[in-house]
Amino acid sequence: MKKLLTIVLTVSLALSLAALAQAKKLVVGHDTNFMPFEFKDPATGDYVGFDIDMWKLIADRLGLEYQLQPMDFNGLIPALQSGNIDAAIAGMTIKSEREKVVDFAYPYYDAGLMILVRADEGDIKSLEDLEGKVVATKLGTTSEDFVKKNAKAKDISLFPNIDGAYMELATGGADAVLFDSPAVMYYAQTAGKEKARVVGPLYMGQSYGIAFPAGSDLREQVTIEILKLMEDGSYAELYKKWFGSDPK
Structure with a gap:
C-alpha cells in the first residue's frame, strides 16, 4: 500500500507540475522600436504594431497568458537560450546561424x-x-x-x-x-x-519568424495558428491595417 500511495502521489505531483507549467504566464520578448512591427504609442505608452497584434491573435486562439518584455534586439537570442523569455517576436530574420540555437515557427512575413x-x-x-x-x-x-x-x-x-x-x-x-x-x-x-x-x-x-527556445512545444502550436490566420483572412486584415495593402 505504501508503494502504491507513493506512486499515486508521485503521479499526482507530476501532473500538478505539468498543469502549473502549462498555466504559467509566458514572457514574450520583442524589440523596442521597429516600426511598424513594434513601437511605443506616445499617446498611451503601450507597445503597438504588427508583431504585437499578431502575437495577441495567436495567444488568444491558443488560450495563452503572457506578458510582453521589451528589450534590445541583440539580447533576444541570448534571453531565449537562457530561458529568461519563452518566445520572441521582433521582425527576426530566420537564418542558419540562429536556427542552430533557437527554433522558429512558420515564417509570417517576407x-x-x-x-x-x-x-x-x-x-x-x-x-x-x-x-x-x-x-x-x-x-x-x-x-x-x-x-x-x-x-x-x-x-x-x-x-x-x-x-x-x-x-x-x-x-x-x-x-x-x-x-x-x-x-x-x-x-x-x-x-x-x-x-x-x-x-x-x-x-x-x-523571412521573419517567431523564435522559441530549442525544443519548445510552443513552436508547433504557433505554426498551426499562423497557417490558420493566413487561411481564414485574419492575417490579411492585420497586414492591411499596418501596411495599407493586401499581402502579396
Whole structure:
C-alpha cells in the first residue's frame, strides 16, 4: 500500500507540475522600436504594431497568458537560450546561424533590405554607390552582416535602435541607412516624409519568424495558428491595417 500511495502521489505531483507549467504566464520578448512591427504609442505608452497584434491573435486562439518584455534586439537570442523569455517576436530574420540555437515557427512575413538616403541625395542609387560612404544600420541584425560583406563603405555606424541610424542620416553623420524594407519604407512615408527616400532594388530576400527556445512545444502550436490566420483572412486584415495593402 505504501508503494502504491507513493506512486499515486508521485503521479499526482507530476501532473500538478505539468498543469502549473502549462498555466504559467509566458514572457514574450520583442524589440523596442521597429516600426511598424513594434513601437511605443506616445499617446498611451503601450507597445503597438504588427508583431504585437499578431502575437495577441495567436495567444488568444491558443488560450495563452503572457506578458510582453521589451528589450534590445541583440539580447533576444541570448534571453531565449537562457530561458529568461519563452518566445520572441521582433521582425527576426530566420537564418542558419540562429536556427542552430533557437527554433522558429512558420515564417509570417517576407521582406528584404533597402537603402534609405536623404531626400536631396543624388549620387546614391544602389549598393555599388555606397563605396567610400558612411552607412548606418542596426546592431546585431542581418543588415549589419550584409553591409559588412557587400558594401565597400568607408565606415559603418551601428545603433541599438534603428531610430539612431535615421537620426544619423538626418544630421549628416551618415550618407545612407541600409535596413529592413518594411521599416525604411514606413519611415520614409511617416516621420521621414520629404526628408528621406528609398532608393535601389530590394536586396537579400528574407523571412521573419517567431523564435522559441530549442525544443519548445510552443513552436508547433504557433505554426498551426499562423497557417490558420493566413487561411481564414485574419492575417490579411492585420497586414492591411499596418501596411495599407493586401499581402502579396
